[in-house]
Structures are given as C-alpha cells and as structure tokens.
Amino acid sequence: MKSIAALQNLVTPWSDGLEPSDAELDAIERELPLILAEVDLLDALISLLDRPASEFDARRIRRARNRVLAARTTLTNQAVAFVPGGAA
Numbered sequence: 668m669k670s671i672a673a674l675q676n677l678v679t680p681w682s683d684g685l686e687p688s689d690a691e692l693d694a695i696e697r698e699l700p701l702i703l704a705e706v707d708l709l710d711a712l713i714s715l716l717d718r719p720a721s722e723f724d725a726r727r728i729r730r731a732r733n734r735v736l737a738a739r740t741t742l743t744n745q746a747v748a749f750v751p752g753g754a755a
Contacts (some may be wrong), residue, residue, distance in 0.1 A: 676688040697745065707731045 708731035715724055
C-alpha cells in the first residue's frame, strides 16, 4: 500500500493582507450610524415575524425607517463634501 502525502502545506501561512487597512476602518467608522440604524430596523422587523403588528410596532418600524433614511442622508452629504477635486 502506498502512502499518500499532501503536496501543499497543511497550514496556510499568515498573510499581512488579512487585516483591514486604516482607510477601511475609517470607512466603517463613518458608516457606523447607518449600520446601527439598519440593525434597529431589522430588529423591529424580526420581532414581527411571529405575531401581528400593533400600533406600537408600526410606530417602531416607522421610526426605525426614518433613522435609516436620516443616516443615509447624512452619509451621502458627507461623501459629497469630501469629493476630491471640487467636483461637488
């Protein structure tokens, strides 16, 4: 019986490219209010999967949607303000 040997290393060597760059971390930090608002909206929608919506639930979803829209507007306005070359 012949033994079968692996032709590749068993453990993948560590690569320095696996960590996010400073620019990527800054982008995540800028988008964090939008991410949190979307999580709140998703949480409100998930809570309605097993029961009918009440007036309180409808208000909660409406407020969460408004927070998402406000966060998107703010993020978009910030992105337009930082366009290089004065294209705004």
